[in-house]
Amino acid sequence: MTTTVLGRARAAKPLVWLAMPLMALVNQYLAERTAQALAGRAFGLGWLAAAIRTPWVQAWIGCEIVTLAVWMVVLSNLTLSAAFPMTALGYVLVIGLGWTVLAEPVTLAELIGGATILAGVWLLGDGEAKA
DSSP, X not given: OOHHHHHHHHHHHHIIIIIHHHHHHHHHHHHHHHHHHTTTOOSSHHXXXXXXXXXXXXXXXXXXXXXXHHHHHHHHHSOHHHHGGGGGHHHHHHHHHHHHTSOOOOOHHXXXXXXXXXXXXXXXXXXXXXX
């Protein structure tokens, strides 16, 4: 690996570890707010028109665009097999978001699943670091 490629890969890792899970968290928060804003509306063209006018959807679309751009930077500097497992951290953050911000209960199964995800990400990341 050349020094430039190695430097770019190092620079992309914080995007995978921080930006991608945080973007997933923001995307899910905006999705939940959108669902709340559109609750009770019948699905159809009227629903779609209301969704487009909702600030939550507009923010969500913007967030998706930023997420796509960050993901393209990540994939241009890291292999998919190295980058993708790190995005699973977003699942753990979403459990925390549901519990802290949305007052959703957290089950034992979710806690065990979240711990399993963290262990898997650590194992994959450790294996990538040794490679």
